[in-house]
Amino acid sequence: MKNIAKIDFTGEVVFNTSRSSGAGGQNVNKVETKVELRFxxxxxxxxxxxxxxxxxxxxxxxxxxxxxxxxxxxxSRSQLKNKELALKKFKELLISALTVPKKRKPTKPTLEKIEKRLKTKKVNAEKKAMRTKPMHD
Incomplete structure (x- = not known):
């Protein structure tokens, strides 16, 4: 597999800019800071x-x-910063999509864990048995 983080995608991506929404005062109304990366x-x-x-x-x-x-x-309020962030997000998306997860190796529980589980089961059973009403003769 290729190292996606080191590949230069600048020739294959297209950036579109538009006016951003949200906080920013007059800057939002004047400057096209929102960046849309298309691949x-x-x-x-x-x-x-x-x-x-x-x-x-x-x-x-x-x-x-x-x-x-x-x-x-x-x-960001800066178009340049938003371009950098969009490119970073793009590379992270590609990395996450192309990485193959490791295959899980099934393991067996250790003897100590088995004994601990049985002991807690026994304690819980005794606790619940104490909750029952005693039988009268």
């Missing part, structure tokens, strides 16, 4: 077909009908 999955030359399929499968909620991965960032 065309089909046109990518940096990824092979299996990687593209994994991305489509795992990030399907963030992919539009044109098969573009969308990342929106409007956290």
């Amino acid at each position: 065309d999955i089909n046109a990518s030359t940096l990824l092979d077909e299996t990687e593209k399929e994994k991305i489509r499968e795992k990030l399907k909620n963030q992919i539009n009908q044109e098969d573009e991965l969308l990342v929106v960032c409007q956290e």
Whole structure:
């Protein structure tokens, strides 16, 4: 697997800017600080077909009908900072989509753990047995 964090995607992503919403005073009304990163999955030359399929499968909620991965960032008041944050989010998304989780190795409980579990079961059973009303003859 490739090291996605070190790949330069700047040639394959397109940035669109617009006016951000929320707090910011007059700056929000004047400056286009909201950044939308678009990555065309089909046109990518940096990824092979299996990687593209994994991305489509795992990030399907963030992919539009044109098969573009969308990342929106409007956290900062600076357009440059938002571009950097969007690119960082984009790389993190790709890393999370392309990493294969380790296969779990089933293990057996140790003898000590088994004994501890049985002891707590016995204590709980005695506790509950004490709650019952005594029988009268």
